[in-house]
Amino acid sequence: MNLPANLLASFEPTADDPFDLAKAGHLLRRAGFGGSLEEREGLVTMGVEAAVDRMFGEGPGEDVDTVLEDAVEFSDIQRARAYRFWRMLRGRHRLRERMSFFWHGHFATSNQKVKSARMMLGQMATFDRLGLGTFDELLLAVSRDPAMVRWLDNDSNVKGRPNENYPRELFELFTLGRGNYTEDDIKEAARAFTGWHLRHEAFHFRSGAHDSGDKQVFGKRGRFGGEDIVAMTVRRAASARFIARKLLEFFVHPEPTEEEIEALGAAYRRRGRHLGNTLEILLRSRLFFSSRAYRSRIKSPVDLTVSLVRSLGAGAVPLPLADAAASMGQALLEPPTVEGWHEERAWISSATWLLRSNFAGRLFGGGAMKLEPSVDELFKDHATPRQRGEHGLRLLLDGVVSDDARAKIHAFAAGAAAQGPGGTAALLQAIQCLPEGQML
Amino acid sequence: MASAAQAAPAAPQDTQQRPTPRELTAYLPADTPLVVDLHDGEACVRALWSLAEPLPRGLPQPAAAVMRALPLLVKGKTGMTPEDLLTVFAPGQVIAAYFPAGPDGQEPFPVVMSRVDDPEEIRRVVKRLGVKLPIHIQDRILTLSNTRRNLERALRFRREGKASLLQDRRYIEGRAELKPGRSVRFYLNLDYVRRIRQRGFFEALPSPVRLLAGPLAHVLDTASRLDGRLDFLPDGVALSGHVDASPSGGAKDGPPVASLLRHGTNERRVPPAPEGTVASLYLDRDLEAFFKNADRLLDEDAATNVKKFLTGANQVLGSLDFTEGLLPALELPGAIFVTDTAPEYGEAQPRVKLPAFTLVARMTGHEERAAKRALVRALGAIGFIATNARLQNKQYPVQLRMRTQTRDRYQLQYLTYGDWDGPGRPPTDLNFGITLLFAHGHLILSSTRDGAVRAATAINALPAESAGRAVRGDYLRVTGAGVARYFHENLGILALDRVLKEGGTLQQANQFWDGAIAVLGALEAEVNVAPGQGDTGFRLSLRRVSR
Numbered sequence: 001m002n003l004p005a006n007l008l009a010s011f012e013p014t015a016d017d018p019f020d021l022a023k024a025g026h027l028l029r030r031a032g033f034g035g036s037l038e039e040r041e042g043l044v045t046m047g048v049e050a051a052v053d054r055m056f057g058e059g060p061g062e063d064v065d066t067v068l069e070d071a072v073e074f075s076d077i078q079r080a081r082a083y084r085f086w087r088m089l090r091g092r093h094r095l096r097e098r099m100s101f102f103w104h105g106h107f108a109t110s111n112q113k114v115k116s117a118r119m120m121l122g123q124m125a126t127f128d129r130l131g132l133g134t135f136d137e138l139l140l141a142v143s144r145d146p147a148m149v150r151w152l153d154n155d156s157n158v159k160g161r162p163n164e165n166y167p168r169e170l171f172e173l174f175t176l177g178r179g180n181y182t183e184d185d186i187k188e189a190a191r192a193f194t195g196w197h198l199r200h201e202a203f204h205f206r207s208g209a210h211d212s213g214d215k216q217v218f219g220k221r222g223r224f225g226g227e228d229i230v231a232m233t234v235r236r237a238a239s240a241r242f243i244a245r246k247l248l249e250f251f252v253h254p255e256p257t258e259e260e261i262e263a264l265g266a267a268y269r270r271r272g273r274h275l276g277n278t279l280e281i282l283l284r285s286r287l288f289f290s291s292r293a294y295r296s297r298i299k300s301p302v303d304l305t306v307s308l309v310r311s312l313g314a315g316a317v318p319l320p321l322a323d324a325a326a327s328m329g330q331a332l333l334e335p336p337t338v339e340g341w342h343e344e345r346a347w348i349s350s351a352t353w354l355l356r357s358n359f360a361g362r363l364f365g366g367g368a369m370k371l372e373p374s375v376d377e378l379f380k381d382h383a384t385p386r387q388r389g390e391h392g393l394r395l396l397l398d399g400v401v402s403d404d405a406r407a408k409i410h411a412f413a414a415g416a417a418a419q420g421p422g423g424t425a426a427l428l429q430a431i432q433c434l435p436e437g438q439m440l
Numbered sequence: 441m442a443s444a445a446q447a448a449p450a451a452p453q454d455t456q457q458r459p460t461p462r463e464l465t466a467y468l469p470a471d472t473p474l475v476v477d478l479h480d481g482e483a484c485v486r487a488l489w490s491l492a493e494p495l496p497r498g499l500p501q502p503a504a505a506v507m508r509a510l511p512l513l514v515k516g517k518t519g520m521t522p523e524d525l526l527t528v529f530a531p532g533q534v535i536a537a538y539f540p541a542g543p544d545g546q547e548p549f550p551v552v553m554s555r556v557d558d559p560e561e562i563r564r565v566v567k568r569l570g571v572k573l574p575i576h577i578q579d580r581i582l583t584l585s586n587t588r589r590n591l592e593r594a595l596r597f598r599r600e601g602k603a604s605l606l607q608d609r610r611y612i613e614g615r616a617e618l619k620p621g622r623s624v625r626f627y628l629n630l631d632y633v634r635r636i637r638q639r640g641f642f643e644a645l646p647s648p649v650r651l652l653a654g655p656l657a658h659v660l661d662t663a664s665r666l667d668g669r670l671d672f673l674p675d676g677v678a679l680s681g682h683v684d685a686s687p688s689g690g691a692k693d694g695p696p697v698a699s700l701l702r703h704g705t706n707e708r709r710v711p712p713a714p715e716g717t718v719a720s721l722y723l724d725r726d727l728e729a730f731f732k733n734a735d736r737l738l739d740e741d742a743a744t745n746v747k748k749f750l751t752g753a754n755q756v757l758g759s760l761d762f763t764e765g766l767l768p769a770l771e772l773p774g775a776i777f778v779t780d781t782a783p784e785y786g787e788a789q790p791r792v793k794l795p796a797f798t799l800v801a802r803m804t805g806h807e808e809r810a811a812k813r814a815l816v817r818a819l820g821a822i823g824f825i826a827t828n829a830r831l832q833n834k835q836y837p838v839q840l841r842m843r844t845q846t847r848d849r850y851q852l853q854y855l856t857y858g859d860w861d862g863p864g865r866p867p868t869d870l871n872f873g874i875t876l877l878f879a880h881g882h883l884i885l886s887s888t889r890d891g892a893v894r895a896a897t898a899i900n901a902l903p904a905e906s907a908g909r910a911v912r913g914d915y916l917r918v919t920g921a922g923v924a925r926y927f928h929e930n931l932g933i934l935a936l937d938r939v940l941k942e943g944g945t946l947q948q949a950n951q952f953w954d955g956a957i958a959v960l961g962a963l964e965a966e967v968n969v970a971p972g973q974g975d976t977g978f979r980l981s982l983r984r985v986s987r
Contacts, residue, residue, distance in 0.1 A: 067932060067935075070936045073791050074937075086939060315943055372943065
């Protein structure tokens, strides 16, 4: 039965449908960029309840927040990008990093126009701070975010000459979706956001540039300011559905059903638009752990690069990793447009396929990314080709592949290419190049 | 690498006993390209090790622990203490050299020779190490090379008794003398190196560094040898030497590198270092000659860039031509100082702490008034251009205004972003401005106002009859403690940068920089490259200043 209420009912493991390595791996990948075999096995042992709790808590890693003040001094976007990669690789609060990545794609803001690594990192810090809180608070902070103000030209939005860029994208791409507002709503909302400017690259409200007159938005009349527009927008039913759809597309399945959207939207509204609480329901749900959700998304370049390193339980150098993701079409902090990146099948083409495959080869083979420990070290306790093949499949794919794929991998492991120096790297590259290796 | 060392078969017994020469260099061929000669290997290594004692303050625990454990590690591996190993392997003269290429096209190869007292002990240690080393011991001379074949070539030369390095005119003429005990001699056969390279040092230099390193590269192109000596001092090491050519040498139709030197072999007086100087650089260069001969000194792209620079410079200077008018008015490049500096913009300071960078050049008196006017005008123009560039790039702070201020009775003209009144810390850009100050017959150009005033104060403090310190050639001095202080102030950024570029954890990165700061903080460096009559001398000294 697929009534909305049951869709979000908690997943309860059974003998036929246990919380196994595959599900633990699924949870870690979707909610935290992946984890080592040891971590996955650990989650299986602790059970699904505790495993989901773990995603919301603190795990091993570095205290990445203490160095933000240093990171913003990097004036080049390349190092700023590497810093965010480092957080994804080493941060203790993995769900928080995952949500910041989600919001970065949602409130897509590009340094190509902002031209300030400091401001871009500031925006990401806002996502870190508020990304799992209420959407109200997050949206208000984003509306005032200096990078966003510059990106969508709100710093030239003045009384008498309102600039509609920000409210248009606010309604269309950030909160409501097309068909849920009118052109007049945009025009009037633009007036409300006049004076929301910058000074010294920080938000500054210029009262002299603000249109404080009467406005009509969403059928209501008043002397609305930007805060009022934010508050009204988030309360609209369309906003709940819009956010629910986005969360489902990111965490569950790229094409959520209307029932799923309705169910999650209702849960989101019931919980006062609290994103963390809503996400908790989703991550504990049968829907999340269903076969429909498992490996239903194609890894973005960021997912591919970070999850490969994490799945090996290894460390790597952030800068070349970030550059590799950029070369595959996803330059963090520089999405191509305000719509963000086109996901899923857009990541796979004959050209990007080669890049993805070569990346895996370079990562496993050592070199500039300095995988640590090396793949040879990771396989030292697995001597026979069969053991090596199985270990590789468990490391990268939770051991879940078709019989045909398994047979091919075992044959490869027994062949000359997988022996001797570079053999382990070649074996892992072969596994990674399976279709399953491209799926999140 | 697991089997025991194999000694080469002993050479056939001579019917006549040949006397063993005193110098091991007698066993090197005449055109040996490189020799490093330790007269007393044991004394040199002990001297080097003693410089590390005590370990620099602040060296991170893991590094300090490794240093302390090294003797135990050596003993564990070899069965002998480091001191005993030294006595066995290097009790006397030790030379390391490169054998020249063979007549059959064999590549040059490395060889090490050492006078030893106990060959049997050496064989025991090598066997215990379990490494396969191409070594040979005969007549109490240990010979080691990188391959068996090369070892044979070295031994064959010894047996054949052909003309050795001791008979090479270049080697003999080298004036560097080896002090008994604590010094190391270097010899580089530049004739040979040039034959191998088939490309000159000057030609190989990238154009952007030819102004700086061109004269030295040119000297290497025209010299037959380089001789040096590394002395172990109570508190450091000093490398000194000479190249048997002066910058004025070279083909008549070659690049006019000699013209780059303004003073050449003569001593000159240079401005004194201001208070809080971390590094001083004095370069003897004739910029007028450089710009006039850019076409011949630089590659095509660089020469074009120089022309573009001159076009731009002449535009901002106005009526005064850069090369014909401004350069003759100044003794550029003068002196460059890196100094501590007071905060530039009041209480709020950028997170990145930087020193001031100051240029000081004596004014010659030629068109002085015009030069001063032109420089002030240029300052305003630079502010205008920079403001527009920053505006286009949406960089903050944007506005660079020109102001005049009197401080300590000096009148400064400077570009300023204005006091920071924004939230949080100001950006790193606020470390940099341009301050112009004319004082005591000098032009002073600094990245901060305080830096400029310090330089002027230092000049003013000279006794009336003194014109500054005397220097010949190029001179660089760096105070390790001063540099270390800035690294320490910016440790967080440096550590994070290392993590992002090299990987590892923050803790590891902090330890790396702590170690670098500890070592740097204990050192002072001086470099002097000075042309002489028919040769060029150089000196590099590294002193340990705090124990």
